[in-house]
Structures are given as C-alpha cells and as structure tokens.
Amino acid sequence: MSDKDRRHVFDNPRNVKRVIHALYGVCAVSLLAxxxxxxxxxxxxxxxxxxxxxxxxxxxVVLVLVAKEMRKVIMRKEDYYGD
Numbered sequence: 001m002s003d004k005d006r007r008h009v010f011d012n013p014r015n016v017k018r019v020i021h022a023l024y025g026v027c028a029v030s031l032l033a034x035x036x037x038x039x040x041x042x043x044x045x046x047x048x049x050x051x052x053x054x055x056x057x058x059x060x061v062v063l064v065l066v067a068k069e070m071r072k073v074i075m076r077k078e079d080y081y082g083d
Contacts (some may be wrong), residue, residue: 027053 010016031053041047 010019031050034049034052039046045051
C-alpha cells in the first residue's frame with residue numbers, strides 16, 4: 001500500500017464532526033460540573049459561574065492574536081536561505 005492510498009482518520013468529515021461534538025460535550029460537562037463542585041477561591045471574581053471557562057477561552061484568543069502580531073515581527077523573507 002503506497003502513501004497515496006493511505007487515508008488519515010480525519011480525512012472523513014464524519015470523524016471530524018464526531019471529534020468536535022465530543023469536545024462540545026466535554027466543555028458542557030466541565031461547565032456543568034461547576035454546579036456540583038465546591039471551589040476554594042482566593043479572589044471574588046473566581047466565584048463567578050463559568051469563570052475558568054471564560055478565562056481559558058479569552059487566554060486562547062489572546063494567544064492567537066499575539067502570535068499573529070509576532071509573526072509580522074519575527075517572520076523572515078521567503079528568500080532568506082538564498083538560492
């Protein structure tokens with residue numbers, strides 16, 4: 001079997017949707033778990049429902065935006081290595 005004949009598990013869109021739905025499920029379960037799990041908070045804003053979910057999401061968004069800006073500063077020209 002050649003490399004061209006091999007198919008990756010995520011080449012099938014159905015498998016991609018399954019993974020996305022599983023991630024949605026994990027997010028929902030972790031968000032609902034806050035209703036039943038007592039957290040020991042140090043700051044008042046940590047007691048807000050869904051604080052860690054929102055904080056994590058915001059942190060990921062900030063990381064992506066900062067990385068996009070860093071790319072403009074760090075990226076080298078296409079002919080950096082020469083001919």
